[in-house]
Amino acid sequence: MRIELKQVVPFVLKDRLLHKTSNVWNTNLTLLPGEYIKIQAPSGTGKTTLLNTLYSIRKDYTGTILMDEKSLPEISVDELSKMRQNKLSVVFQNLRLFPNLLAFENIELKRLLSPNYCSKEKIEWMAEELGITQLLQQKTGTCSFGEQQRIAILRALVQPFKWLMMDEPFSHLDDSNIAKAVALIDSECKAQKAGLIIADLEADNHFIYTHQYFL
Numbered sequence: 001m002r003i004e005l006k007q008v009v010p011f012v013l014k015d016r017l018l019h020k021t022s023n024v025w026n027t028n029l030t031l032l033p034g035e036y037i038k039i040q041a042p043s044g045t046g047k048t049t050l051l052n053t054l055y056s057i058r059k060d061y062t063g064t065i066l067m068d069e070k071s072l073p074e075i076s077v078d079e080l081s082k083m084r085q086n087k088l089s090v091v092f093q094n095l096r097l098f099p100n101l102l103a104f105e106n107i108e109l110k111r112l113l114s115p116n117y118c119s120k121e122k123i124e125w126m127a128e129e130l131g132i133t134q135l136l137q138q139k140t141g142t143c144s145f146g147e148q149q150r151i152a153i154l155r156a157l158v159q160p161f162k163w164l165m166m167d168e169p170f171s172h173l174d175d176s177n178i179a180k181a182v183a184l185i186d187s188e189c190k191a192q193k194a195g196l197i198i199a200d201l202e203a204d205n206h207f208i209y210t211h212q213y214f215l
Helices: 047-054 077-086 103-111 120-130 145-156 175-192
Strands: 003-010 028-031 036-040 061-067 088-091 163-167 195-200 211-214
Touching: 003 047, 047 061, 047 163, 047 195, 088 145, 103 120, 103 145, 120 145, 120 175, 145 163, 145 175, 163 175, 175 195
Parallel strands: 036 195, 036 211, 088 163, 163 195
Antiparallel strands: 003 028, 003 061
């Protein structure tokens, strides 16, 4: 799925962008299928806003965003729902897990939207790869934030997608757990021939990025 941004400026950043150059905002940018994209940005420059806008949670912007040549505002509610089930998967900065549900239940809710894509056995395998097998039957709200990040990553991988979008996904993980998560994410993206968008504060070499942009 091709994503195009044409002179996009979020309302909340309009004044700040008057005297600032960005690789993403207020310019023309095309993200091609299968590309690995790194968005590096200090706090307050719109990285979370960018991902939420691409996921169509936020609509407060000027300019145009196209998904396969169709403008986001023209995509119907039903089409958007199907796009989120089959084309866009996301790990939010605040994770958006249900704290009173078991980790497995959080993951299963997502899996059941596309039940033929990922089996329960694959969930168990991915949990083992991420080192969180012991957390599957634990309430998510009792897990540390780093454990919750790995649960959210697993949840994002149990659906089909053309783009995986991640907002500071490794902020509370040590190097060993980052390496495990990176290996699994890279494997799943390549298996689906999908693109990856990671927005973060600092530069990294976790993936071989096609492009790196600065907000």
